[in-house]
Amino acid sequence: MIRSLLARYHQGSHTIGYPAEPAPEMPARYQGRPVINQQNCRGMACSLCQDCCPSAALQHIDSGELALDMGRCLFCGECTRVCPEEVIHFSNEFRLAAGQRDDLTIRAMEPPVELRLDTLRRKMFRRSLKLRQVSAGGCNACESDTNVLGTIVYDLGRFGIEFVASPRHADGLLVTGPVSINMKEALLATYAAVPEPKIVIATGACAISGGLFTTHPETTAGIEQLLPVDLYIPGCPPHPMTILEGLLQLLDLVPR
Amino acid sequence: MISQAAVIHNNEPIPLKKIPRLDVTDFQQALSAGLDTGLAITALPVVGDDILMVLRHDQQGRLHLLRTAKFNTWPSLAVRFPQMAPLERELAEECGINLKDHPHPVPLRYLPRNGQEHDSGYIGSHRFLRARGEEMHEVAVGPVHAGIIEPGHFRFLCHGETLFHLEISLGYQHRGIEKALGNSRPDKRLIMLMETVAGDTSIGHTMACCQALEGLTHCQLSPRAMDIRAIALELERVANHVGDLGAMAMDVGYAPTASFCGRLRGAFLNITAMLCGNRYGRGVVIPGGVAHDLDAELIQKMMTLVSRHFDDVTEAANLLWDNPSVLARMEETGVVTKKHARKLGLLGPAARASGLEIDARTDFQTGAYRRHQLPISVWFTGDVYGRAFVRWLEIQRSVTYILARLKELPPGNTQQPVTELPAEQLAISLVEGWRGTICHVVVTGKKGELKTYKVVDPSVHNWPGLALAVRGEGIMDFPICNKSFNLSYCGHDL
Numbered sequence: 001m002i003r004s005l006l007a008r009y010h011q012g013s014h015t016i017g018y019p020a021e022p023a024p025e026m027p028a029r030y031q032g033r034p035v036i037n038q039q040n041c042r043g044m045a046c047s048l049c050q051d052c053c054p055s056a057a058l059q060h061i062d063s064g065e066l067a068l069d070m071g072r073c074l075f076c077g078e079c080t081r082v083c084p085e086e087v088i089h090f091s092n093e094f095r096l097a098a099g100q101r102d103d104l105t106i107r108a109m110e111p112p113v114e115l116r117l118d119t120l121r122r123k124m125f126r127r128s129l130k131l132r133q134v135s136a137g138g139c140n141a142c143e144s145d146t147n148v149l150g151t152i153v154y155d156l157g158r159f160g161i162e163f164v165a166s167p168r169h170a171d172g173l174l175v176t177g178p179v180s181i182n183m184k185e186a187l188l189a190t191y192a193a194v195p196e197p198k199i200v201i202a203t204g205a206c207a208i209s210g211g212l213f214t215t216h217p218e219t220t221a222g223i224e225q226l227l228p229v230d231l232y233i234p235g236c237p238p239h240p241m242t243i244l245e246g247l248l249q250l251l252d253l254v255p256r
Numbered sequence: 257m258i259s260q261a262a263v264i265h266n267n268e269p270i271p272l273k274k275i276p277r278l279d280v281t282d283f284q285q286a287l288s289a290g291l292d293t294g295l296a297i298t299a300l301p302v303v304g305d306d307i308l309m310v311l312r313h314d315q316q317g318r319l320h321l322l323r324t325a326k327f328n329t330w331p332s333l334a335v336r337f338p339q340m341a342p343l344e345r346e347l348a349e350e351c352g353i354n355l356k357d358h359p360h361p362v363p364l365r366y367l368p369r370n371g372q373e374h375d376s377g378y379i380g381s382h383r384f385l386r387a388r389g390e391e392m393h394e395v396a397v398g399p400v401h402a403g404i405i406e407p408g409h410f411r412f413l414c415h416g417e418t419l420f421h422l423e424i425s426l427g428y429q430h431r432g433i434e435k436a437l438g439n440s441r442p443d444k445r446l447i448m449l450m451e452t453v454a455g456d457t458s459i460g461h462t463m464a465c466c467q468a469l470e471g472l473t474h475c476q477l478s479p480r481a482m483d484i485r486a487i488a489l490e491l492e493r494v495a496n497h498v499g500d501l502g503a504m505a506m507d508v509g510y511a512p513t514a515s516f517c518g519r520l521r522g523a524f525l526n527i528t529a530m531l532c533g534n535r536y537g538r539g540v541v542i543p544g545g546v547a548h549d550l551d552a553e554l555i556q557k558m559m560t561l562v563s564r565h566f567d568d569v570t571e572a573a574n575l576l577w578d579n580p581s582v583l584a585r586m587e588e589t590g591v592v593t594k595k596h597a598r599k600l601g602l603l604g605p606a607a608r609a610s611g612l613e614i615d616a617r618t619d620f621q622t623g624a625y626r627r628h629q630l631p632i633s634v635w636f637t638g639d640v641y642g643r644a645f646v647r648w649l650e651i652q653r654s655v656t657y658i659l660a661r662l663k664e665l666p667p668g669n670t671q672q673p674v675t676e677l678p679a680e681q682l683a684i685s686l687v688e689g690w691r692g693t694i695c696h697v698v699v700t701g702k703k704g705e706l707k708t709y710k711v712v713d714p715s716v717h718n719w720p721g722l723a724l725a726v727r728g729e730g731i732m733d734f735p736i737c738n739k740s741f742n743l744s745y746c747g748h749d750l
Contacts, residue, residue: 011516143406
């Protein structure tokens with residue numbers, strides 16, 4: 001007993017001060033929110049970045065402007081290596097979550113858009129949000145980084161957010177993975193078991209758009225076609241801070 | 257008959273036509289003879305019109321290959337050699353072979369047959385083994401089961417509280433990775449798919465893939481690239497093993513170690529992120545070397561953090577071994593004997609905890625492990641305690657290894673050019689991931705394209721080990737047994 005108490009003293013406190021204090025620093029090589037410098041882009045004439053993108057996240061829209069869809073992006077940085085004009089670079093910004101699918105598309109240097117749940121659900125869930133996590137073809141990276149939120153470092157419980165075992169005890173689902181055909185029925189059944197009103201959170205490129213697996217007939221290319229999504233958290237996998245910030249934004253617990 | 261087999265080293269390319277083709281009877285006899293003499297089945301993939309057998313000779317560090325033309329009926333070897341059971345089920349499912357006398361011939365993954373809507377219910381039609389009698393009952397769990405975890409269905413046959421049998425039905429995570437790689441060019445997408453075979457083993461699977469490609473193209477890595485890869489692989493092992501010790505503490509209700517190790521797992525992932533920006537090591541291993549280099553300042557930072565976190569892990573782990581109530585739950589729980597471990601072809605810490613001295617880092621040395629060896633961490637009890645303790649031994653040795661590699665990082669470049677793949681060659685790549693030996697079989701076609709890509713995660717061999725371990729235990733001991741194996745669902749389902 002005395003040894004475990006001494007160990008507790010020695011291990012110290014590691015819970016981050018966020019959101020009262022600034023967020024912990026991201027690693028120097030971390031690839032966060034992409035920034036596009038449109039002036040340097042050669043426009044329609046060049047498609048180097050589009051051709052190298054493994055998940056088709058980049059495209060020139062009508063005006064020739066380059067747009068990057070974070071919902072598809074795997075944050076591999078291949079586009080930054082092939083572009084001779086250094087049009088794209090990945091910043092250290094971890095705040096990536098969005099409430100609308102369109103807000104995930106980046107055209108130039110833009111700050112993250114505000115997102116917030118509608119008043120009724122925000123009032124209901126602001127002090128207590130219970131989520132059921134469903135992995136539907138996820139590779140266990142998004143799942144692990146969601147699980148990490150339960151450790152003392154992030155201590156999700158202090159915000160009243162908790163992951164529960166039964167969907168009947170939950171206020172919503174946090175879905176990961178491109179939704180394999182084999183998990184589709186189970187996902188829909190789990191969603192149906194959550195009492196109204198409820199929310200759905202798509203975590204990771206796979207859940208948002210199918211990611212790498214968009215073209216695989218063994219998946220349904222994400223949950224967009226299956227469920228109404230309230231929060232999109234992009235990344236492959238998203239950093240735990242990205243997930244945390246997204247959840248807090250949704251409940252209006254942090255300013256952006 | 258096994259003497260006819262083509263024998264190769266890890267990552268050594270061999271022209272397809274040099275692999276002897278036998279008829280089915282001789283092929284099966286050779287397979288039985290091989291397994292009888294202590295070789296282990298590693299993969300049984302379909303390669304074009306043939307079925308290939310890959311046997312592992314751990315003591316000699318060689319792989320034995322034979323093939324046979326596809327056939328209609330396969331007399332099952334699973335009763336004599338239980339390690340054949342999952343691979344035979346896979347074979348039957350993938351190419352429609354009839355299994356004769358298989359003890360339980362059900363699909364392994366329930367591959368969606370045509371991606372159609374109605375197929376979403378197909379996986380739920382699994383024919384489970386039944387048992388009848390007074391006080392017999394079944395407990396069905398999954399695919400969506402407690403906690404933040406991947407999906408799988410577990411069916412427990414119980415007599416009161418006692419578990420008679422556990423049947424595990426998987427396939428829910430199937431994403432068609434192997435199929436997507438058939439007849440493709442090796443590009444960026446290949447590497448990214450490898451990183452997602454099992455997200456927690458991104459480095460292990462990507463290394464297996466890259467080593468196969470480098471073997472096929474005779475690409476020689478620089479010592480610096482080899483060492484950085486080894487550092488990444490061992491960091492992955494330490495992070496996951498630390499997480500597992502915490503998870504096991506959690507499941508016996510011992511909060512201090514659970515809490516400490518939960519944090520420390522992330523701390524080691526953050527060291528990987530210092531190397532490449534991603535906590536799971538995505539993007540670090542590429543064909544021909546590594547994408548990220550280390551400078552003196554970063555090396556110093558990483559060494560300091562590894563040492564500091566290791567001190568904390570040591571304290572957290574020792575709390576477990578000093579606590580009688582923790583040990584009472586772990587010892588003699590979920591025992592797999594050495595004999596059974598060998599018969600099932602178990603791999604990784606699960607095998608070593610039962611006394612099998614196998615480790616691909618030693619038996620099939622590649623890269624940095626050739627110049628700098630690691631001792632094999634073995635225990636003899638085969639119980640939950642054994643699997644926990646082997647992890648602790650491996651954490652210590654991996655940390656020593658990481659620190660030594662960081663300290664003595666050789667100079668040189670980090671990337672070598674990789675040429676086009678040669679036509680009609682085969683290479684097998686074994687890498688000791690944190691769950692056990694990962695096996696990738698890569699076969700090229702006439703134009704140097706990837707014709708067949710077969711991934712065998714150690715979980716394929718180890719899931720039956722979990723089912724055996726819980727037999728005769730109370731059903732309340734399932735979680736701790738499950739955590740002591742901590743197997744991959746998506747690595748199994750692909």
